Amino acid sequence: MRRDVFQAIADPTRRDIIGLIAKKPMTPNGVAESFGVSRQAISKHIQILLECGLLGINPQGRERYYTVQPKKLAEVADWIDPFRKMWEGRFEKLDDIINTLKNEQNGSEK
Amino acid sequence: MRRDVFQAIADPTRRDIIGLIAKKPMTPNGVAESFGVSRQAISKHIQILLECGLLGINPQGRERYYTVQPKKLAEVADWIDPFRKMWEGRFEKLDDIINTLKNEQNGSEK
DNA sequence: TATATGTGCAATCAATCGATTGCACAATGA
DNA sequence: TCATTGTGCAATCGATTGATTGCACATATA
Structure with a gap:
């Protein structure tokens, strides 16, 4: 079963769950x-978010408060970062990959 | 058919394709x-990336060179940004974070 | 012209996904 | 104790996904 952050945030409901819990730790029933x-559908989404480390648990009696672990999203942010430099036009600090891209694009024009 | 950027980058093969084409515009055969x-499987991945705006086309004769449109990834980066502030411990703009999350939640309701 | 090459599209198939229903079990409170 | 509440887990189902094969068609090349 694939359980990576990219796949976890691909679902809009799961992104909403993350946004909701980020404001305030919540129980599954509260989220549902x-x-x-x-509730069971939400519970499965939460399970997926747990398995990839985007959520943490804080049990209180029979209630389970889930909290967001935002640091986990750095995996996505790190993957995007080189492309951010591309679209923001900050070419002064680019690594070889992006420099190659720029050169090849100019070179491929007729 | 859902064709958003989050879903597009959820597949590791598609992320690899983006990384590859970012270095140098490529044809489907080149990518495959x-x-x-x-080649057909790659072609379908490219089609998905095209439909959500992550790739552009540059036809040259019978060859089709695909290019990366990095700006499209800003949609993902923008969603992550409030959480980045959380994990980086910059809480001075907490109100902005809460407001952003509120808006996102309202805007994504089905 | 005829042949080879680059690409896209349709049909198909197994695997996975998102959701539901039903049940089990522990914690709470009468 | 016994009923209620909060939660997790298993079975199931329809839809989607990722991959393959086969074919169509335009472009290049002999």
């Missing part, structure tokens, strides 16, 4: 009340 | 040679 799906 | 799957 904010969505139009069953 | 770098992977262990068929």
